[in-house]
Amino acid sequence: MTAKRTGRSPAVVDPVARLMVDVPLAHLDRPFDYVVPTELAEQVRAGSRVRVRFAGRLVDAFVLERTAASEHEGRLAFVERAVGEPVLTPQTAALFRAVADRWAGNFVDVVRLGVPSRHAAAEARGSEPAGAVEPGERAGFARYRAGGSFLAAVADGRPARAVWSALAGEDWPHRLAEAARVALSAGRGALIVVPDARDLARLDLAFTDVLGDGRHVALSAELGPSERYRRWLAARRGAVRAVIGTRAAAYAPVADLGLIAIWDDGDDLYDEPRAPYAHTRDVLVLRSAQARCALLLGAFARTAEAQLLLESGWAHEIVADRAAVRAAAPRVQATGDDVELARDPAAAAARLPSLAWRAAHDALAAGHPVLVQVPRGGYVPALACVRDRTPARCGTCSGPLAAPSRDARAQCRWCGRPAPDWACPTCGGRRMRAMVVGSGRTAEELGRAFTGVPVRTSGGDRVLAEVPAQPALVVATPGAEPFAAGGYGAALLLDGWALLSRADLRAAEETLRRWLNAATLVRSGGQVVVGADAAVSTVQALVRWDPAGAASRELADRIELGFAPATRMAAVTGPAGAVHELLDAAALPTGAQVIGPTPARGEDERMLIRVPRPDGAALAVALKAAAATRSARKAADPVKIVLDPYQLF
Known part of the structure; x- marks a missing residue:
């Protein structure tokens, strides 16, 4: 190894920097060696961000290590300059590499997810170290079998792994804060990830209440770049050992992890839309194994992936006895059960059958708010032909037609064009009807049915955080249900068929998750009415409040059909020729099943x-190698590779 002649001299000690250049091309996803000049010897360290010349351009790079020599036989270029303080730790660098390899991605793509943009002003500010955390109460988990044992393992630094089924009405932010306190009091770090900003705000308040001020940081995309980098640096410098946040916080540089937890892992907000498209839950499972720390998956519902961790023996349950479950859960009835159909034969077709009307009326009369969950926002988000129910589509872009208000003309939801001359392509009819009723029209209908009662809506770009404990009808879309002080008196889960009939592998699992998350907002002794056929297994799981049984059946069905998580799958998307070119170049594992196009x-x-789970790593390697071959040839058409896609179609 020799340095290029530039008038600069190599550092005396460990003159070679092995680094990853920030060029997201598959064939360049490997370390490159550069010479560290004498004047940068103290600044260029493992984990540093630097600038180097690469293919004639000045690009960013991340230093993996400093070494005494290089195996490269030619001349090496010098590092041009160092940029700020180190941003990678040995642990996060290993995590980034593992995530890239598992999901057939590039190291620098994962770094972009986990390392925020640099702000020099934030680096110039110091980070005050947080004080020690004293052990606290652990009574919150005492209601659950194995809850105390899990916290004892966290206190001892053992890598316990658990799936926690929270009781209805559980104050889950305080439970997670108490678990984090156990890890911190043992001298280790804690990392908690939640789906969205509303959940993060609740968790932030709970952590402040349990730990006190200044002992944790909250990371989210809603923070400004400078403030986010400042908080991230506090964790990187070790000033705080507890980090909470949304999706990207899964990569936060928490030192000496003792506990990793994720709340509501079935939420689709955990599905990463950027390369390499790794699901947050799976990243945290991988990270807990690397760090040999405790892992907690908590939710009111349960995913098939969490159930697989249990049935494989990799994790254990934290659940309450059935008596405690029945005492905490609200009373749930389906409008389509035999008793209600006998009492009200029109209930199966009515949008607000007599059972739902009675439940809402009684709760309002008792002075409580009533939650009304509807699957879709808007007024009428989908229209169809009156005669034959053919979905109404835009003549320009084929997008779905919708009615934004009662008096508005139908218009396309995609391009916004009005459709005054629409005609059914099947029968020629020109009249349309609502296929799905949105939250806006639901609020309008309820306002007429319950005169004098305030009607509030929550969803879309107007999400309410909380509503007062007074009579009101609160119409919300799934995930936008506001909290009510003291709990709702009743919850009406309307249009269950619209959730259950979606063309989605996860339709039943996601429907139950949405229903349980809404039902748990109802006060003890309140009533939940679900607008669906009582014979459907998902409805029965809600009535019995049995997310574990539903997850077990869901996993069994997936195993029988060969779908995730029973197998590992990859979705390869792009122009037809490019897709076939990539697959022809891929040395797929023996027995791999190709489905499509x-x-x-x-x-x-x-x-x-599709391959068996043990062949998942080989599938990732094969697809990554094929992508590198196309990248090296400068293939024009891009191909998107997603392993373990959240949605298949």
Whole structure:
């Protein structure tokens, strides 16, 4: 190894920096060696961000290590300059590499997810170290079998792994804060991830209440770049050992992890839309194994992925006895059960059958608010032909037609064009009807049914955080249900068929998750009415409040059909020729099943590759190698590779 002649001299000690250049091309996802000049010897360290010349351009790079020599036989270029303080730790660098390898991605793509943009002003500010945390009460988990044992393992630094089924009405932010306190009092770090900003705000208040001020930081995309980097640096410098946050916080540089937890892992906000498209839950499972620390998956519902961790023996349950479950859960009835159909034969077709009306009336009369969950926002988000129910589509872009208000003309939800001359392509009819009723029209209908009662809506860009404990009807879309002081008197879960009939592998699982999350907001002794057929297994799981049984059945069905998480799948999407070129170049594992092609957005197509779980790593390696081959050849058409896609079609 020799340095290029530039008038600069190499550092005396460990003159070679092995680094990853920030160029997101698959064939360049490997370390490159550069010479550290004498004047940068103290600034260029493992984990540093630097600038180097690469292919004639000045690019960012991340230093993995300093070494005494290079195996490269030619001349090496010098590092141009150092940029700020180190941003990688050995642990996060290993995590970034593992995530990139598991999901057939690039190291620098994962770094972009986990390391925020640099702000020099934030680096110039110091980080005050947080004080010690004293052990606290652990009574919150005493209601659950194995809850105390899990916290004892966290206190001892053992890598316990658990799936926690929270009781209805559980104050889950305080339970997670108490678990984090156990880890902190043992001298280790804690990392808690939640789906959205509303959940993070609740968790932030709970952590402040349990730990006190200044002992944790909250990370989210809603923070300004400077403030986010300042908080992230506090964790990187070790000033705080507890980090809470949304999706990207899964990569936060928490030192000496003792506990990792994720709340409501079935929420689709954990599905990462950026390469390499790794689900947050799976990243945290991988990270807990690398760090050999405790892992807690908590939720009111349960995913098939969490159930697989239990049935494989990798994790254990934290659940309450059935008596405690029945005491905490509200009373749930389906409008389509035999008793109600006998009393009200029209209940199966009515949007607000007599059972739902009675439940709402009684709760309002008792002085409590009533939650009304509807699957879709807007007024009428989907229209169809009156005669034959053919979905109404835009003549320009084929987008779905919708009615934004009672008096407005139908218009396209995609391009916004009005459709005054629409005609059914099947029968020629020109009259349309509502396929799905949105929250706006629901609020209008309820306002007429319950005169004098305030009606509030929550959803879209107007999400309410909380409503007062007084009579009101609160119409919300799934995930936007506000909290009510003291709990709702009743909850009406309308249009269950619209959730259950979605063309989605996760339709039943997601429907139960949405229903349970809404039902748990109802006060003890309150009533939940679900507008669906009582014979459907998902409805029965809600009535019995049995997320574990539903998850077990869901996993069994997935195993029988060969779908995730029983197998590992990859979705390869792009122009037809490019997709086939990549698959032809991939040395797929023996027995890999190729499914497709199926149409994707625009003119693209999608192919699915399915392998047994033990062959998942080999599948990732094969697809990554094929992508590198195309990248090195400078193939024009891009191909998107997603392993373990959250949605298949």
